[in-house]
Amino acid sequence: MADSKIRNEIHVFINGVEHRIGGEKAFLPLAQYLRNHSLPGTKVVCAEGDCGACTVLASKLQQNPEKEIQWSSFQTINSCIAPMYLFDLGSLVTVEGLETQEELNEVQEKMRAFHGGQCGYCTPGMVCALSALAENSQCAGKSISEKKARNHLTGNLCRCTGYEPILQAATNLDLSKWKSLK
Ligand code: FES
Ligand code: FES
Known part of the structure; x- marks a missing residue:
């Protein structure tokens, strides 16, 4: 998945399934993208990053000190305020996952x-x-x-x-x- 070529789409794994996302969809809030793609377990309550109802887990590819590529530890993300493009070359786990x-x-x-x-x-x-x-x-x-x-x-x-x-x-x-x- 990781390469140095210029791409016109982002590549994101969601619950282990690769999504290639281009155009306006790359700018959607993550919660909205999930709910538009049959993953309604992620709830939106405040829609402004205050309540955590929309929390999902996110991991990114990174280089360790030995120059090996590996997944980072999981962080929790308020998906209602995070645009999709932030998760390029990332792995997300939702409550369904x-x-x-x-x-x-x-x-x-x-x-x-x-x-x-x-x-x-x-x-x-x-x-x-x-x-x-x-x-x-x-x-x-x-x-x-x-x-x-x-x-x-x-x-x-x-x-x-x-x-x-x-x-x-x-x-x-x-x-x-x-x-x-x-
Ligand atoms: S819905 Fe409240 S933080 Fe996202
Ligand atoms: S807000 Fe009702 S169980 Fe937490």
């Missing part, structure tokens, strides 16, 4: 077990944010403290009374059960 055919993943399972969703508006964004935390913590061999979970979820608002159960879900994640997204 976290599903498996057979079972809930560890984040989804703990959100269910601790009743982390009420009205559900914030839930896809919370699940994506916690999935990035799980993925990056597992890769780094680190556990998830309550302080770390609180800091990580600073950009994700819940309008119901869900913070305590969400934090319980986060701090009870069993990272040995987390299946890496890469």
Whole structure:
């Protein structure tokens, strides 16, 4: 996928599927592009980057110190304010990409077990944010403290009374059960 030729389209992997995007579509907000392409799990609530409901995971190709090309760790992105062109040569995971055919993943399972969703508006964004935390913590061999979970979820608002159960879900994640997204 990576080459030095001039292109008139961007190349983005979304949930493992390559999208070649040109013209005006490259300037759409990511959330709008996703929802226009049969991925409505990403919600838009504030549409101005404040609430985190539209959170997705993003990784980019980068060169490591040994000059090898590899994927960066995942960052969480407010997709309502991020134009598509930012993700050229990137890999995105939406809430749909976290599903498996057979079972809930560890984040989804703990959100269910601790009743982390009420009205559900914030839930896809919370699940994506916690999935990035799980993925990056597992890769780094680190556990998830309550302080770390609180800091990580600073950009994700819940309008119901869900913070305590969400934090319980986060701090009870069993990272040995987390299946890496890469
Ligand atoms: S919809 Fe609120 S941050 Fe994107
Ligand atoms: S569960 Fe309603 S906004 Fe969070």
